Amino acid sequence: MKILIVDDFSTMRRIIKNLLRDLGFTNTDEADDGNTALPMLQSTKFDFLITDWNMPGMTGIELLKAVRSNDKLITLPVLMVTAEAKREQIVEAAQAGVNGYVVKPFTAAALKDKIDKIFERVGS
Amino acid sequence: MSANSSLPISSNTRDFIASLEKGNTEAALRFLEEIHREKDNTLFQQIGKMTRTVHDTIVNFHIESTGKIDANSEKISKMVDASDRLQFVIKTTENAANKTMDMIEASLPVSQSLGAKAQELKTCWQQFFTENSHLEPELFKQVDQFFLQTTQDTRTLEQNLNQILMAQDFQDITGQVLKKVIALVRDVEENLVELVKIAAGLQLVESPSLKPSKVTVEHDNHSGLEGPVMDKTRTDVVINQDDVDDLLSSLGF
Numbered sequence: 490m491k492i493l494i495v496d497d498f499s500t501m502r503r504i505i506k507n508l509l510r511d512l513g514f515t516n517t518d519e520a521d522d523g524n525t526a527l528p529m530l531q532s533t534k535f536d537f538l539i540t541d542w543n544m545p546g547m548t549g550i551e552l553l554k555a556v557r558s559n560d561k562l563i564t565l566p567v568l569m570v571t572a573e574a575k576r577e578q579i580v581e582a583a584q585a586g587v588n589g590y591v592v593k594p595f596t597a598a599a600l601k602d603k604i605d606k607i608f609e610r611v612g613s
Numbered sequence: 614m615s616a617n618s619s620l621p622i623s624s625n626t627r628d629f630i631a632s633l634e635k636g637n638t639e640a641a642l643r644f645l646e647e648i649h650r651e652k653d654n655t656l657f658q659q660i661g662k663m664t665r666t667v668h669d670t671i672v673n674f675h676i677e678s679t680g681k682i683d684a685n686s687e688k689i690s691k692m693v694d695a696s697d698r699l700q701f702v703i704k705t706t707e708n709a710a711n712k713t714m715d716m717i718e719a720s721l722p723v724s725q726s727l728g729a730k731a732q733e734l735k736t737c738w739q740q741f742f743t744e745n746s747h748l749e750p751e752l753f754k755q756v757d758q759f760f761l762q763t764t765q766d767t768r769t770l771e772q773n774l775n776q777i778l779m780a781q782d783f784q785d786i787t788g789q790v791l792k793k794v795i796a797l798v799r800d801v802e803e804n805l806v807e808l809v810k811i812a813a814g815l816q817l818v819e820s821p822s823l824k825p826s827k828v829t830v831e832h833d834n835h836s837g838l839e840g841p842v843m844d845k846t847r848t849d850v851v852i853n854q855d856d857v858d859d860l861l862s863s864l865g866f
Contacts, residue, residue: 500710501785507718507778543789543838572789572841574850579857583864590857593841594782597775599854 491516491534495526495552496541496570501593505539505570508597512604523547527555530562537604542571542578550578550585557586566607570595625651657811664808667801696795703788710784717774724774728767735760789840 492514496502502519509517518535520526522544530538538556542549549569556562568589569582579590588610589603629644738760742753842850851857 496785498707498785498788500707500714500781500788503711503714504778504782504785507714508775511775543840548838572786573838574842574852574857575839576849576851576860579851579860580864583861583866590861592851592854592857594786595854597779 490514490536491518492537492539493518493520493526493529493535494539495520495522495544495549497521497544498541501541501570505600508600511597512601523549523552523555526552530556530565531559535565537607538565538567539570540567542569542573542582550582553582553585553587566611568603568607570600660808664805667805695798699791699795699798703784703791706784706787710781713781714778717778721771721774724767724770728764728771731760731763731767735764786841790843793840 492509494502494505494509494517496505496519499521502521506517506519509515518529518533520529523540524546526538526540527547529535538552540549540552547555549571553567553569556565556567566588567586568591569587570591570593572593574592582590588607591599591603625644625647629641629648632638632641632644735757738753738757742748742757845852851860
């Protein structure tokens with residue numbers, strides 16, 4: 490299970506990376522925005538994408554749309570972890586095909602819960 | 614308003630009245646135009662002065678010194694720009710968060726191996742006692758209890774360390790807010806400079822045609838993104854993860 494973590498704040502990438510390790514996911518990689526993440530997703534096989542929304546360069550929602558419009562990446566599970574809390578934004582992400590949405594600040598339990606749910610759904 | 618700038622207005626007004634009285638409408642209109650222009654110029658001189666004051670305040674923004682001299686206060690005193698200071702806050706909190714996480718990452722394995730070792734020794738200890746039950750049963754109980762307690766305590770320790778780790782997300786949340794404020798300060802500053810230029814230009818140009826629409830706030834390309842929301846009374850935002858989950862489930866998630 491290889492997971493890509495995309496966030497422009499290194500602190501947040503590190504927190505998520507540690508939480509994932511605690512949940513047993515040790516194979517992770519990092520990118521600081523969509524422009525860096527997209528080539529990584531295209532060249533390496535990732536099983537899961539966790540992305541922030543508000544980032545310089547390519548935002549998380551743009552990355553999500555790019556992933557969903559790419560034949561090779563179309564089924565990649567995407568979890569959005571972001572401080573963006575407007576209802577219309579959550580609806581937009583849902584319409585763009587996000588698999589889960591976690592608002593910051595979040596708890597380790599919330600992250601675990603969403604990841605578990607996504608894998609349940611993907612597995613079924 | 615200086616005494617000089619008020620003089621032409623009254624002289625123009627006098628001329629305007631005199632022209633009207635003589636029935637010279639053309640001249641009267643010319644003087645009327647002159648009166649308007651003087652008024653505009655005075656107004657913009659005032660705006661110009663105020664603008665310059667606000668601009669200087671932003672540029673020369675100083676954080677009140679607490680009187681404590683250290684390496685940081687020297688660094689701070691070298692920063693004259695408000696945006697630099699906010700950037701400094703982001704950097705400092707990031708460094709602190711990283712140091713904390715360094716320590717957590719170094720401490721977690723220590724606790725984990727301690728817990729694992731205690732559990733392993735507990736098994737050996739019980740094995741040993743089964744074979745030597747005639748020896749010191751009280752001591753056996755104490756050591757056995759110690760191994761059990763150590764295993765439980767290291768688990769608590771690891772949970773606490775993970776809580777400390779999660780708490781470092783303040784750096785991301787506050788950093789996003791500070792970045793917004795930095796962008797705002799830059800916007801305000803740029804537009805103030807623009808205003809100063811317009812105000813200065815007015816005094817030189819003979820027939821100023823004002824285009825206030827020129828002064829627009831430049832937004833970054835992510836202006837629709839708000840980041841953390843401070844106003845808890847807003848209804849267009851979710852307030853917690855339960856809200857998000859409810860919204861998503863209403864959409865069929």
